[in-house]
Amino acid sequence: MRRRSLAAALLCTWLAPATSASEWVPVREVSLEVRAGSPLDFSSLLPNASIDADSRLVAGPDGRLAFARAPEQPVRMLCASLAWSPASGGFPDHDGAERYARQLAMHGYNIARLHFVDASLMFGRQKDFDFDPETLDRIHYLLAALKRNGIYWIIDGLSSPRGAYGGHDDRWDANGDLKLRLHLDEDAVAHWSKLQEKFLASVNPYTGTATIRDDALALVILANENGIEFDSVVHERPERPAYDEALAKPFNRWLSARYGSTETLARAWGDLGADERVETATVRLPANRYADGPRMRDLQAFFVETERASAARMSEVLRGLGYRGLISTYNNWPTVQTALSRRDLGAVTMNTYHDWVGGYSPGSALTQVSSLADGANYMRMIAAARWLGKPFIVSEYDHLFWNRYRYEAGLTMPAYAALQGWDVLCRHGHGPIALAYGEPFPHKKAMLPYAIALDPVARAGETLGALVFRRGDVATSAITIPFAVRGEEDLGEDMQAREPERLTDLALVGRLGLLPADRFDGETGITQPRDRDAGTILAALRDEHMLAAENRTDIASGFYESDTGQVLLDRRAGQLRVSTPATEAAAFSSLREPIDLGLMRIGRADGNGLVALSAIDPEGKLSESRRLLLILATDAQNTGMIFRDSEEKVIEDFGALPVRIRKGYVDLELSRTAARWSVSPVGLDGTVYPPVDSGSGRVAFRLSNDTPYGPTTYFLVEM
Incomplete structure (x- = not known):
C-alpha cells in the first residue's frame, strides 16, 4: 500500500461534498470493445467506404474536403488522435492493430492523426535515423489496417523537437531546438527532409505503396506547433532571454534589407539604442515579448516572412517525393501574425483547449470553470483563424480532465464545428479508445489529462460527436461573415493580437473566417481597424434578410441562436441546446x-x-x-x-482504476x-x-x- 504524508491525508478532508463515496459508482466493465451490432456500433450507420484513387480526399471548389470522385460534395471527417508513447502502450502488435482499427470504424471514425511518430521510431535509439524496426513494422501494419477499415491518415512530418537525432531520452518533452532551426538552418531542413524520405517515402510492405503516395494520406502537418513565437514561449525560462539568440542575425539581415540604414530604422522605431546599428548587425531582439512597440511589430513581420518561406521550402520537399495531398503547418495560436503565416497553405490546421493543464505532476492545476460561461471561447478563437476557401482541420482540441464541466465538449465542439462547416474534428488524446481497462502502462492506470480513452464522459461526447458532426445532424450555417485581411499592415505592436473577442461572438450565429481584402465586398464583413461591433453586424444581417427577424440572439444578455435555429447558447444560464x-x-x-x-x-x-x-x-x-x-x-x-483544495483545482494524486x-x-x-x-x-x-x-x-x-x-x-x- 502506497504511503501518504499526513498533509496529503488531511487533504482528503477538503474535498467538495460531491466527492463523497456515496456520490460515485465504480465502472464494472473491463473490456471496452464495442459489440458488433450493438447500439454503439456505428459501422452501418456511418459506413466507411474503401479508399482508392477515386475516394482520395481533395479540396473541393468551395474549399471544403471532398472525395476526388465528387469534389462538389463536402465530407465531414471525425478524427482519431493516435499520440502513443511507451507510457501509453505504444503502437499495437498486428492483432491489436486489427482490433483497434476495426473498433475505430465501429465508433464512427473515418480519419486518424498519427502524432509523435518520429519519437516512437527513435525511442531508445542512439544513432540518427536508426528507426526501431519493430516499431516501424507496427506503424506500417497499423496504417494498412486503418486503410482496410476506410480510415484516412493525417501524419505529422515532425512532432518531437528531437526529430530523428539519436541519443535522446526526452523525445516527448519540449527540449530540443529543431523546430526553431527549421526556419533558420539548412542542416535542420536537410535533417527534416531525410526524415520524410526515410519514413513517408519508404514503401509500406503491408500496402505495397510508399506512404507519401498512398491515397489514404490526406494531410501532412509539416511540423506540429512550430511557429517561431510559440516555440520561443515553450522554451522561455527566467534565466534566458525572451528570444533565442539564433534569431538575431537573420532579424538583422531582414532589417537591413527593409530599412537600409540605422537612421531610417531609428526614424521608424524611435527607441533604437545608441549601440544598435543596422550596418553592424547589432540591433537587438525585444527583451520582453509582452512589451508592445515598433520593434515587436517588425519582429512579427520578420516571423511572417520567415515562416511562409520555410513552409514553402518544406512543402517543395514533399512534392518532390511525390506527395499530392494537402499540406499544413503552424497549427496553433490564433494571432494575426500566425494567420498571415498560414495564408498560403493548402489547408489550415488549428489546436485549441479549454482549461489547459500543464502536466501530470502533483500541483498541476486547472481553473475548474465552464466553457459555456465564456461563450465557448476556445472554439471561437480558432473559428476566426480559419481562411475561407481552404479546408479547416481541428488537429487537436479538448476540454480537459479533471474539469467537472467537460461533458460540454461533446456537444459544444461537434455542434459548432458543424455549424462552421469545418472539415475535420480531432479530440486530442493518447488514443480516442482503449480496448480494455487495466492495461499495464503508466498512462493507462488512471484517467489523465490528454487521455480521453478511459474517460466515460469524454467517450460519451465522442459518441455524440459522431452523430452531431460526422453524420451531419447539425447543419452548416448559410451565413458567412468574413474578416478582411490586408496583409502585413494588419500587424500591430502586440504579439498576442488576434481577432477581437467581441466579434468572435458571431461564430455562435454563423460561419467566420479570414478573407483577403481584395476579395472582400465589405457588405457584412469587418474592415481593419475593427470599427464595427457584433450587434451592428447582426443588425445588418437582419436588414439584408440573411438572418431571420425572429432569430433570438441578444448579445447583451449572452443569448446566441445559430442562423439555422438548431444551436442555442445561453451564457448566463450555462446551457447549450441543440435541436435537429x-x-x-x-x-x-x-x-x-x-x-x-x-x-x-x-x-x-x-x-x-x-x-x-x-x-x-x-x-x-x-x-x-x-x-x-x-x-x-x-x-x-x-x-x-x-x-x-476544496474546489478541486489543484491535483495532489490522480488515484487509480476503477473509474x-x-x-x-x-x-x-x-x-x-x-x-x-x-x-x-x-x-x-x-x-x-x-x-x-x-x-x-x-x-x-x-x-x-x-x-x-x-x-x-x-x-x-x-x-
Whole structure:
C-alpha cells in the first residue's frame, strides 16, 4: 500500500461534498470493445467506404474536403488522435492493430492523426535515423489496417523537437531546438527532409505503396506547433532571454534589407539604442515579448516572412517525393501574425483547449470553470483563424480532465464545428479508445489529462460527436461573415493580437473566417481597424434578410441562436441546446426550469451534465425512429483522487482504476406515444441490458445512470 504524508491525508478532508463515496459508482466493465451490432456500433450507420484513387480526399471548389470522385460534395471527417508513447502502450502488435482499427470504424471514425511518430521510431535509439524496426513494422501494419477499415491518415512530418537525432531520452518533452532551426538552418531542413524520405517515402510492405503516395494520406502537418513565437514561449525560462539568440542575425539581415540604414530604422522605431546599428548587425531582439512597440511589430513581420518561406521550402520537399495531398503547418495560436503565416497553405490546421493543464505532476492545476460561461471561447478563437476557401482541420482540441464541466465538449465542439462547416474534428488524446481497462502502462492506470480513452464522459461526447458532426445532424450555417485581411499592415505592436473577442461572438450565429481584402465586398464583413461591433453586424444581417427577424440572439444578455435555429447558447444560464430532426441535446451547468428541445423535454436533474437523444435507425429522425440512443453524462473520477483544495483545482494524486461515475438522474418526457416503450441500459461495451423502465402511451420516465448492471452513460429507448 502506497504511503501518504499526513498533509496529503488531511487533504482528503477538503474535498467538495460531491466527492463523497456515496456520490460515485465504480465502472464494472473491463473490456471496452464495442459489440458488433450493438447500439454503439456505428459501422452501418456511418459506413466507411474503401479508399482508392477515386475516394482520395481533395479540396473541393468551395474549399471544403471532398472525395476526388465528387469534389462538389463536402465530407465531414471525425478524427482519431493516435499520440502513443511507451507510457501509453505504444503502437499495437498486428492483432491489436486489427482490433483497434476495426473498433475505430465501429465508433464512427473515418480519419486518424498519427502524432509523435518520429519519437516512437527513435525511442531508445542512439544513432540518427536508426528507426526501431519493430516499431516501424507496427506503424506500417497499423496504417494498412486503418486503410482496410476506410480510415484516412493525417501524419505529422515532425512532432518531437528531437526529430530523428539519436541519443535522446526526452523525445516527448519540449527540449530540443529543431523546430526553431527549421526556419533558420539548412542542416535542420536537410535533417527534416531525410526524415520524410526515410519514413513517408519508404514503401509500406503491408500496402505495397510508399506512404507519401498512398491515397489514404490526406494531410501532412509539416511540423506540429512550430511557429517561431510559440516555440520561443515553450522554451522561455527566467534565466534566458525572451528570444533565442539564433534569431538575431537573420532579424538583422531582414532589417537591413527593409530599412537600409540605422537612421531610417531609428526614424521608424524611435527607441533604437545608441549601440544598435543596422550596418553592424547589432540591433537587438525585444527583451520582453509582452512589451508592445515598433520593434515587436517588425519582429512579427520578420516571423511572417520567415515562416511562409520555410513552409514553402518544406512543402517543395514533399512534392518532390511525390506527395499530392494537402499540406499544413503552424497549427496553433490564433494571432494575426500566425494567420498571415498560414495564408498560403493548402489547408489550415488549428489546436485549441479549454482549461489547459500543464502536466501530470502533483500541483498541476486547472481553473475548474465552464466553457459555456465564456461563450465557448476556445472554439471561437480558432473559428476566426480559419481562411475561407481552404479546408479547416481541428488537429487537436479538448476540454480537459479533471474539469467537472467537460461533458460540454461533446456537444459544444461537434455542434459548432458543424455549424462552421469545418472539415475535420480531432479530440486530442493518447488514443480516442482503449480496448480494455487495466492495461499495464503508466498512462493507462488512471484517467489523465490528454487521455480521453478511459474517460466515460469524454467517450460519451465522442459518441455524440459522431452523430452531431460526422453524420451531419447539425447543419452548416448559410451565413458567412468574413474578416478582411490586408496583409502585413494588419500587424500591430502586440504579439498576442488576434481577432477581437467581441466579434468572435458571431461564430455562435454563423460561419467566420479570414478573407483577403481584395476579395472582400465589405457588405457584412469587418474592415481593419475593427470599427464595427457584433450587434451592428447582426443588425445588418437582419436588414439584408440573411438572418431571420425572429432569430433570438441578444448579445447583451449572452443569448446566441445559430442562423439555422438548431444551436442555442445561453451564457448566463450555462446551457447549450441543440435541436435537429435527428438529435436533441442539452449541456447544462444549471437547470432552474425545464428545457424543451422539441421532441424531448428535460424536466428536472439533480446536477449538471449532458443529455442527448439521437435516432439510430436508418430513417434518422427522432419522430420516426424506433431505436433511440440516449446519453446521460455527468462526471467521472479515478478512485482515490486527492486534491489540494476544496474546489478541486489543484491535483495532489490522480488515484487509480476503477473509474467512478458520479451518480445523476434526469426526468425526461418525449412527445411521442407508443403501444409499448422501454428504456434499457447500454454498457460501455455496447451490451444491452434488460429494461429499467417501460410503459405504454406517453413516454415519460426518470433516468438514473446508477443502474442494476453498473453505472453507464448510454441507454437504448425502443418503441
